[in-house]
Amino acid sequence: MYMTRYEPANSFETPRFSGVRTFMRLPNVRDLKNSDAAIVGAPFDTGTTFRVGARFGPEGIRSVSHLLRPYNPSQDIAIFDHLSVIDYGDVPVVPGYVEGSYRRIAERLEPIHRAGVVPIVLGGDHSIALPELRAAAAVHGPLALVQFDAHPDTWDAYFGQKHTHGTPFRRAVEEGFLRPENSIQVGMRGSLFDSGDWNDSRELGFELISADEVRELGISETISRIHERIGDSKAYVSFDVEFVDPAFAPGTGTPEVGGLHKP
Amino acid sequence: MYMTRYEPANSFETPRFSGVRTFMRLPNVRDLKNSDAAIVGAPFDTGTTFRVGARFGPEGIRSVSHLLRPYNPSQDIAIFDHLSVIDYGDVPVVPGYVEGSYRRIAERLEPIHRAGVVPIVLGGDHSIALPELRAAAAVHGPLALVQFDAHPDTWDAYFGQKHTHGTPFRRAVEEGFLRPENSIQVGMRGSLFDSGDWNDSRELGFELISADEVRELGISETISRIHERIGDSKAYVSFDVEFVDPAFAPGTGTPEVGGLHKP
Amino acid sequence: MYMTRYEPANSFETPRFSGVRTFMRLPNVRDLKNSDAAIVGAPFDTGTTFRVGARFGPEGIRSVSHLLRPYNPSQDIAIFDHLSVIDYGDVPVVPGYVEGSYRRIAERLEPIHRAGVVPIVLGGDHSIALPELRAAAAVHGPLALVQFDAHPDTWDAYFGQKHTHGTPFRRAVEEGFLRPENSIQVGMRGSLFDSGDWNDSRELGFELISADEVRELGISETISRIHERIGDSKAYVSFDVEFVDPAFAPGTGTPEVGGLHKP
């Protein structure tokens, strides 16, 4: 089917610490015709309200991804036997400028969707979810949201500004990119500015499962709840590193104790 | 009731990384008349027998506390709707001198108790518990101890010295500041110098629950045991960061594996 | 003259590691009537094009400033015998938004100038120089610039944007805040995007001394050149930590080897 099948370099022939750092040692090309999925970096952190630095996130993820091996024994799957994947490089964001960066991110991602390729975006702060959804919805229509996170990121504004890492999913609902009735936010926890914070999210139409509820439900039941919620919709999955406890992922910008991890 | 109600700065108006670092962005004042509780730093680490540096503890806690938001969703409480709280600053300890520092700590805390305000002391090493109790007992009489920790800190002496971070609670019993029959130590674990170490604590009259027992009992049952033990006594609560596993709180001076954390 | 003279806490009475961290242990008040100078934090780094984090600059400077003592033996001056100085706190910037932050910075600083008090601003990235100059020029008219830095920061735009940490001094000339004929940039060095980069600065009317020229001239002669250039103008002094070699100030966002330091 493909002219070329893209897969990681063979780590029995060349050491994993060698080579220009691409995601999982995949080829750094832009050949959408021969790809099923494309890794795209969005090194943007202007939306961050506390610790910055996520603009170096794509570099960091690519560096440590050299340790990933292609076969997953828990799920018994060798992903690259089934899919051709490329490292598409980074979106040329505009540091310090939210609107211009949003435009560039959406413009870079839309053709990938149109080519029938799934973009896997490496952030960057969570504000990039809005242009990601803009590009996805332009091709696929409104999507179900599956968000693994500590915070719902559905505030209306921060310091009077509508676009920060705390607001993308409210904006996405307002702009019609999401199907709230099929959307779910998992892992919510931590102190809040107000008792209304989580209700706001529910009023937008989202289902919300707290970290404590995940502990009670267990992993399998949580996954069932997610599947049920999505139904037949196409889904956009967003994983915020805050979902994991900061002892396991200390690099996050707004660390929140009590996160999830394998006991 | 209050002339002024003290509460944290509004983080939707000014970023949490801005401003002189006080605890939770509270006002740095000494107005006991209008306060329910007062944060007090005790930057003292001369009592430490291994890694030092806890004298920078109050600075570190104040810095990271800027991430705390005022509403707790697990307990459904917005604490500053009920209480007025201030950052009272630090006790002027004497680094390198235990006795002089004890005197200064007790002298600074006693008027706070007399004003009916609850001091919340940021340490500092655990040796400061003794002057804290001296000030509290002078006003309230002997107290129940609720101690979350890895070690009982009830040794008699270290290198022939009666005052170190390993001895304050034995001293407090000897000086009559505690009601051992209402006191409890929770989270005990780790290698010991001698099999008698924990028995010593029991012989002083304390109840002692090990970290492994907490795991077996569960959180709710452990809390019941604590309430039962305290009864109607006024209580002094002491939380040593060692209670938590060092993967979650690596800055502790005598790290002890196997500590408690949210699974 | 003053009702109150503000000076640092006495470090022979209370240890320098104690107390809420203000600059040099000065009082954190806003009493402009009794002050000659006011320390003001501008925790803003949205203008940064490489490593971010300068929003934590004011916190870091305040923390380490506790080691400064009030008497300078090289210049034989005890500054607080002559001046009353306060820590005025931080400007409430808007992270992620350049224009709004510029407005807030200028609005906060202008009244300080009007009160005849000298603001000493702790950054923050160098983009904050523009609103600083806006406030100063509104009160004092166009000023001489004395800039210690590695880069002239006089580019026209970055990624099509007029406001970044690489452009403030061109903007300041365009907006009439500076007297180029009395302005001087000292310490220039490092690789450039183009051979024209330094000429652009000279075409704006600035004098420019490279780091290598400072080494040849020596400190005294360099200072004479600066005094000569300023003449009788009021001056705005800007010190970018990049001026110093990154071995001595590693926290800078765009490290440039070959910086100045005491041999």
Next chain:
Amino acid sequence: MYMTRYEPANSFETPRFSGVRTFMRLPNVRDLKNSDAAIVGAPFDTGTTFRVGARFGPEGIRSVSHLLRPYNPSQDIAIFDHLSVIDYGDVPVVPGYVEGSYRRIAERLEPIHRAGVVPIVLGGDHSIALPELRAAAAVHGPLALVQFDAHPDTWDAYFGQKHTHGTPFRRAVEEGFLRPENSIQVGMRGSLFDSGDWNDSRELGFELISADEVRELGISETISRIHERIGDSKAYVSFDVEFVDPAFAPGTGTPEVGGLHKP
């Protein structure tokens, strides 16, 4: 029985941060006649295929071991009431040379076994297991393997080389040092190069328990399975720090998420 009983320095007389760093503050002697066990460092990391640095492992372990106290309350045992233990120093390995280092390691350990003393070897990367087993089997014959690890380390070769930290246990079977039918590998997890990776280990005759299986079985049942497997054989126990989750032991060379820890 002993002329001298070797035990740690008394930490109530001299602080634990004092003295030349030996393991647990034991004497640094080579008196095998009066010892039951001997700590031996093997500072070798030439077998490592990703992050290096384990050559500083013995130094690091000795440094932090000064915090260990001699009595274990969970098992109610004061080990030095029963055993005399020494710090025998390090094997003089040859950095950069696998074969020569293997020879030196085996030659240093064999006389310890012959003296009836148990060597406890501090690595070093896992490739040292092969010469450890060579020395042990020369004295005791083939042994049962009890390996706590994330990876089976039974690959055939890496980059065409037979000796790396990924191959020692296959080599040990081939050379007749192990009794596969009594051997067990516990804690296996993480992505693999191939679905056959774990089967290879089983085909060598080892039993293999994954980290997820340990979670299901629980600690007691896992220990029973290990005892059952060993039977009456003499056993060689190998503990790779990767067994523990990298949040708890971040210094490992090939971190693998999902490791075991006390919940």
Next chain:
Amino acid sequence: MYMTRYEPANSFETPRFSGVRTFMRLPNVRDLKNSDAAIVGAPFDTGTTFRVGARFGPEGIRSVSHLLRPYNPSQDIAIFDHLSVIDYGDVPVVPGYVEGSYRRIAERLEPIHRAGVVPIVLGGDHSIALPELRAAAAVHGPLALVQFDAHPDTWDAYFGQKHTHGTPFRRAVEEGFLRPENSIQVGMRGSLFDSGDWNDSRELGFELISADEVRELGISETISRIHERIGDSKAYVSFDVEFVDPAFAPGTGTPEVGGLHKP
């Protein structure tokens, strides 16, 4: 002349923190026909006798090289107006195996020399100089050595081994790759194992200039001495990061105080 001219990405269009990390943001291709120079990584540190980790050197250099701009104002040269340069990727070394790695390094570099392209190799420890010279001499014949370093690296053996980071230049003389009478070692300093260490280097025929002599001669005179020594020979230039003082380049494996830097 070229079909394609290779140069860095334009940092006024895309931020320097974006994109897969290649050296100076150059294209990661292997098109020798259209190149004047090729960056080649040699991530090898098995030759190291103290601190390891130089296998991550090429990754680290590429990451920080994103800060380099194309115009050098001290020398008034815009290098990419004159040369086409590519990032050729890394040599597939064999970690833990010196001989095999030497072979792979030489085999990868020789065709680059044959194509008339200059390889610029990013190490890796200094043992890689031997295969670099092997490849260069095979095409160009014996070369002059210009070595900036703290140590001559001309020992005969270490732990009985002929190939370590302390021996490559003696081996290179023995194998006929160098012209000692045109070779020079600059920056020598630090404690030695023996008074003969530097004499050995002189007996091989090298000229040797200590760091203290460089300070006395000054930069210009030192450069004249180097040019005089080389004469008309083709030269191999080797820059060991130890040349620089460890305060300015702390990542080196065997730090040596008193190194050179810009005063």
Next chain:
Amino acid sequence: MYMTRYEPANSFETPRFSGVRTFMRLPNVRDLKNSDAAIVGAPFDTGTTFRVGARFGPEGIRSVSHLLRPYNPSQDIAIFDHLSVIDYGDVPVVPGYVEGSYRRIAERLEPIHRAGVVPIVLGGDHSIALPELRAAAAVHGPLALVQFDAHPDTWDAYFGQKHTHGTPFRRAVEEGFLRPENSIQVGMRGSLFDSGDWNDSRELGFELISADEVRELGISETISRIHERIGDSKAYVSFDVEFVDPAFAPGTGTPEVGGLHKP
């Protein structure tokens, strides 16, 4: 003369990263009869008024000293051809207790002096100079002081306490351990609490050379001044790591910019 000559382990036979960490890999013995000098650790930091941690100084110095080689090419001397040196271990100080630690330090050092062996003490904070001098003066009578430092450490008291790291040399004069007329303090710099700080030192009778004066005099002339000052007296040499600029020795407790280093 000696029965045994003590010298470092041979680093061509065993790697420098191996073995229990003693100073320069010297034997850890207490054989004063066969020694010319003895390394003694004094892991004490209770006298510190700012950053603590110097109690881990002896461990840190021993660890990094493994990089020192025995021959010094600048001075053309192979020290162990002339002297037998041992690592005597650490003084058993009492953390948190100044007086008791002083007593233990003096008691441990005096017999070394009496045996005609020169103790080389690794600190520890500068307060240990007083018991060092107490032991030395008990055997040798009053001594000349040669102090390399940033601060004179001759304050009278800190927080009302006579014994801190800022007071030992005033105490030593008062107790008659020093000959002020032969004593000299070199490298003084940094901000002071008062203009009188350096004068106090001169009034005690010391000569004082500032860091700026050392730069003007040059190294040779500074050394002449020191020799002249000492005359025929026996001298006690004290080297505070603060003497060096903090870019080169960042671990110091009270960093002071403008320190000395090789240009």
